[in-house]
Amino acid sequence: MFESFWRPTLTDLYWFSPELALVGTLVTLLIAPMIVGRSSRNATWIVVLGTLVTILLSWKVGGDVRSAGLSGLAPPEAAGMLILDNMSVYFKIVLMVFMLGVALLWSIGSAKKEKHAEEFLILLVGSALGMILMAGTLNLLMIIIAIELASLPSYAIVAFNKRNRRSAEASLKYVIFGGISSAIMLYGMSLLYGLYHTLDFARIAYGVVADLQAFAAVDVSSVAQSVDASMPAAQNTVAIGVALACFLAGIFFKIAAVPFHFWCPDVFEGAQIEVTTWLSVSSKSAAIVLLLRLVDTFSSATGAFPGGASLSALTGLAWGLGIVAAVTCTWGNFAAYRQNNVKRLFAYSSIAHAGYMMMAASVFVHPDSPLDYSPIAAVLVYILIYVFMNLGAFGVAAMVVWRSGNENIDAFHGLGRRAPWLAIPMLCCLVSLVGLPPFAGFIGKIWILLSLGASGGGLYWGLVIVAVLNTLVSLFFYLRIVKAMFFVDDGQESFTPPISGLAMVNVCAVVLVLMGTLFIEAPRRKAEFYASNLFRPAILKGGMSHAENAAIDATQGELLRLTEGVARIEGERNRRSDRQAQTP
């Protein structure tokens, strides 16, 4: 019976070599101390090397997949289990660049006195691996494994400073909230599995759309005929609602969307500042990318029906996501105002920024009429910009905190005089975080707002208004830091920060300026390219019945084995387009 199991060939493994390279880095980190002895310098070099290899491999693999004429790739017979498409490649590269920055920051600050460097880095790389998997899967089981793989090391890394009361408490809160949310998410998944008898999210989305459409139609019986007979009968929409809500709760937890954000400020405050930096971008952006993929699956599922289901079936979902996004954004900005602790302030700021990104994720686009401004591309650009904004801002904050041992805003007093080359990049990052020209944050916000505006509709213009008003609110608390840096001077000593740290934050600031002035279009065009051709399992490709879809889905697995050549894929495509032409 084992003959029937799929065994990966070398080619198959090659497609997932970036992940394997990360796993290799993990293993090397484990083994290296036994061979060359414990040394944080060696460990850091291993991570840097592993990250660079991962970036290169992602780049190459992504190029190979495209040159083979494929929009995406998943192992056969488990469509969507592990997806390799442009978006996942993009996310891998961005996340790895960010991890390099975090590792650099850590090596500047804490590495020298750290006795457990290997363990710290293993946890870091482990959570990165989980996040990468999150960004490249459409399978419920894989989603939960990826989320847990990202979460468990994060819980531990927050508690890494064992003697610190605040880290201990933060990690306790994190693990308990995280455990609860993943348990609830799993419950939602089990319900989805029960409703649609599959763990493949594409099929689930297809079923959900069919059911919701049937429910939305006035005359249920007539729609029941138009929906394919091979589909199970319309399910109870309440069950669908509960299941989806439970499922999304887990993702919202990772995003720290309101009302699942309570962990975020405490964890950010309690953790080491390098860890805070890492969590502020990575866990949120990974979950956002996952959310984008789910949303895209939903909206492309509407194109899978012969008559073409309308997006209106998903209105409820869009409103739900939009409202959560608006509330998240507003809450984050208002709550940040009261904070004195810089890490806590940035925690709320990151909640707000996740809200902006979620706004774009609430846009459902019909696959046949894509927008000129893809919301997915907008979010991808935003993530890139956000990486630099946060790396710069946290980098400066870290150097100030290390210097003064004080995490409150008054540690920044007079920074403009004490360390101008920290204060200026901090200013750039903060203004960019507010979203004012001429910095990249403004551009990132523009793409998101344009994608909202281009999709029209009351909800989205409402979100635009909320977003611009939030820009204003956010100004208040970012300005507090600016004021502390330039307008208040209580005579603290000036200091010279480590040169590599200075280089890092200034590079971030320069990147932000360049992306806000001269190179506005290029990042978006790149992102547009990476957001195009999302992997969509055959069931979502439309124009055929459920049964046919299932059959093609089964054969697509075979087809995707590149060992059999691209020619067959082309043939299959032609056949399908012929068939589509025959059935107008």
Place this chain on the structure above:
Amino acid sequence: MADWIPNILTLMTLSPLLGIFFLMLIDARDHKRLRLMAMVTSLATFALAIVAAVDFSRAADAADRWDAFHLKSTTAWLGDSVGGVVDIAYRVGVDGISLSLVLLTAFLMPLVVWGSFSSIRERVREYFILLLLLEVGMLGVFCALDLFLFYVCFEFTLVPLYFIIGIWGGPQRRKAANKFFIYTLTGSVLMFAAILFLAHHAYVTNGIGVFTLDILKLTAMGQQYLIPYNVQWWLFLAFAAGFAIKVPFFPVHTWLPLAHTEAPTAGSVILAGVLLKLGTYGFLRLSLPILPDASVRFAPMMATLAVIGIIYGALCAWVQTDVKKLVAYSSVSHLGFCMLGMFSMKMAGATGSVLYMLNHGLSTGALFLVIGMVYERYHTREMSRIGGLAKPMPWMAFFLVFFTLSSIGLPGLNGFIGEFLVLLGTAASGTVSDNLSAGRLGFGYAAAAALGIIFGAVYMLLMCRRVLFGPVVEPPGTPDASQGLPPDLNLRERFILAPLAIVCVVLGVWPKPLIETIQPAIMANVFQVKQDLQYAGETDAVAPEVIFAVDAIEAADDNDGERSS
């Protein structure tokens, strides 16, 4: 026709950046060289602005089109390419209106830099860098022909001025800087949403179908009835939120007096001279042409608020004891005139409005400079603590009186002509003249505004009397000669004020060339297209209200048509 220097506007706008680069190279303690460098940079920018002006007139003569935009250049910036579906590009160009404001900006800047030589003694390098950055932003706003560029520059001016007020300002500088930043940003974020909506509207409109922020295209769209009235209504409010706060318009003016009082002299001059004009310029360049129906609809409301602002500002100025605050409130009053003239929807009114912007920039800027010079010597601006200064400071007295007279609109000086035209336009607004249909203002508005002029004369002259005449009152320990300043204005200070005075006289005596530059642009770029399209056949018999009813119905029909198709 080829321009003399390609991209002269870009060159001019970005030239301060080169100066900033050199400033960064100079040792921060070498104040002398820093000042010289900043001065050279601002003079170079002014020279480039003059070259641009000459070039503009040459191009206009060559094309025989004084009413068009010249010196245009376009470079793809956002979007796929120029003219693609996403058409947001780096577009610059000037017409008569923007050219005159560009010249004003570039002219004031060297004077401001020169004026800061003695008053700024800390963080000199940062100060000049911020000042020059501010100049980039302001020139960018006036040259922009793309809403995106416009907005970027519009917002960008906030940051340098925030720091100029917040670092080099008076005792309450932090509060003032914050208030300034937050007020202004509040409006402009709403405006930003409106800009996006406008672009989106262009995209969904038949015949355009481009996601464009090209101001000229949007103007054409607005003038051709492609924006339904109800949409215009909302967009006008959003744009007004952005610009009215900047102007500052009556109910939202409260940030201005504080910002003026706390800002260093240069900050005040730039704020009054140029930054406030960004608001009025925005109304003139965007609200009126792109949203013509809503502008006419809102004209009485805007004019009423403007008149309230004129009188309220004047009354507030009357009771001030701080000279700078007095001039700040007078700005509120004066900018009300700009708004009033604009919304008369008459050539005379709008031309007067632009002239008023320039004159206010010159005379109020000069007043702030004079006050700054006094402050450097006496460290106070309280009228109760200084008096009779005409005796120790005859030069200062001369300039103060001169600019006061210019500010209150003495015939023969620059203020008069703008004021006169504004009132003329307002009073004649209800008539059909200049080939323009009737506006909605009338004699009543003009009469009320004229009251503001009388108040203006009263409080300005009162101020002069209290500061200059009577027994000499000087705070103990002053005049402060510790920084090497003589009791009266020194040669440098006189040379700062003299050009301003000369320009005031020239503009007052012979404003013809300026008016001839501005008027065609106003006709063509603010009113004309509208007039061609719609009002050409209208007679006086049609009351404005009727026209609006027709507009609204047509707009509703347009809407229905779109929906059914």
Place this chain on the structure above:
Amino acid sequence: MFIVGLTHYLILAAVLFCCGVFVMMTKRNAIGILMGVELVLNSVNVNFVAFDRYRPGGGFDGQIAALFVIVLAAAEAAVAVAICMNVYKNLNTIDVDRGDALHG
């Protein structure tokens, strides 16, 4: 004759889920909350296995999922208990309400 069907399993799972949520909401002791989490995870397992057994067409997806959930639960419990011990060492309590170093 009384036949145990899908519904009964689902009711069992729902009851377990509710118990778990109740425990999570009422317990203040971190270990107690973790036990609530385990209850929910077990209800998930019951769901998966039952749905798998009664699903048309057959297959092992659900059962495999249940196995993974068990593993995940174990891993999570390990990390969580380690963190609880660390907290106890630092704060001498694992009552989640007592944590007051962070004002959250």
